[in-house]
Amino acid sequence: MDKTVLDRYEALLSCLDRPAFLVQDGAIILQNSCAAPAEDALRRLLDAGPLCAPSAVTEDCWSFTVRAMDELYMVQAAHLPQLSAMESAIRSLRVPLTDLFAAVGALMPWLEETENPSLRNRTAELNQGLYRLLRAIDNVGFLAEKELRFQPEPVEFVTFLYHLEQDVKDLCQLAGVRFVLQTSVKTIRISADRQLLERAILNLLSNAIRAARPGSEILLLLSKNKGKAVLEIRNTGEPPENFEDILTYGEPPADRQSGTGLGLLLVRRIVQAHNGVFLFQPREDGASAILSLPVCQDLATTLRSPVQAVDYAGGFNHQLLELSDVLPAEAFGAASID
Secondary structure (H helix, E strand, O other), X not given: OOHHHHHHHHHHHOOOOOOEEXXXXXXXXXXXXXXXXXXXXXXXXXXXXXXXXXXXXXXXXXXXXXXXXXXXXXXXXXXXXXXXXXHHHHHHHHHHHHHHHHHHHHHHHHXXXXXXXXXXXXXXXXXXHHHHHHXXXXXXXXXXXXXXXXXXXXXXXXXXXXXXXXXXXXXXXXXXXXXXXXXXXXXXXXXXXXXXXXXXXXXXXXXHHHHOOOOOEEEEEEEEEOOEEEEEEEEEOOOOOOHHHHHHOOOOOOOOOOOOXXXXXXXXXXXXXXXXXXXXXXXXXXXXXXXXXXXXOOOOOOOOOOOOOOOOOOOOOHHHHHOOOOOOHHHHOHHHHO
């Protein structure tokens, strides 16, 4: 297996709090620091019958699957499905969608004066539908791009997350959950594309809100582990039954009520561009999505100008856009949009 891929596996295993093993061709090729006491247990599992071992990963399009087996984890690799190019179709959809947004925007000042609550509500629903459509188009267009527009710059990650918390905590409250940021470090620096990183986290937050129990907390936990910034988005609710579908997404789960099912593919591509690792981990009381990103070592001696990136959302609010599938329609009324 390629050394770069092996390094990424090692970073992933270090995020886990139980003994974890990478298995290939019936043999253990990597394990984490707490694995020694459980090695005999895994050997017994290997001797009991064939396990689905990962194939050698020779391309960058890969994902990690973690299977809980008694008191240990088994880690496997899978190739991600590739989307065919759809850039021309996406461009043709953006034009009428922009016209629709302009028409709804023109109605907003008039709606501030009307006293018809039903009309206000219907317009909010229309606005939300447009945000959802824009998000779906953006996601498909992003995944169809052959080359990712990746513009990294020095980012103080703790400050970045505190600003994100301020932007989304009221929206989470509208969605019926509490958003809580906890960090075990005062400062940690990474090299990141701010817009892409925010987009990945908001996509994971949208998934967490959808799965969370009403009134529960969604925790954003930041720590440092062996030169990696480890960010966990944890929700409390029923653990997902379609765990392997969520991880591999050959097709979106059949019971999906909203969204395209492309969010995790988008997250994986963004994390991959940052030379990081993405892990989805079911828990007894919910699920966790974990990002492991390399800490930047040379920021103290490197000075760079801030990157001016083209806004993928066309100037629309990023938080409303990425959370549009899980927010109530009232979040898209005239007062909220302003």
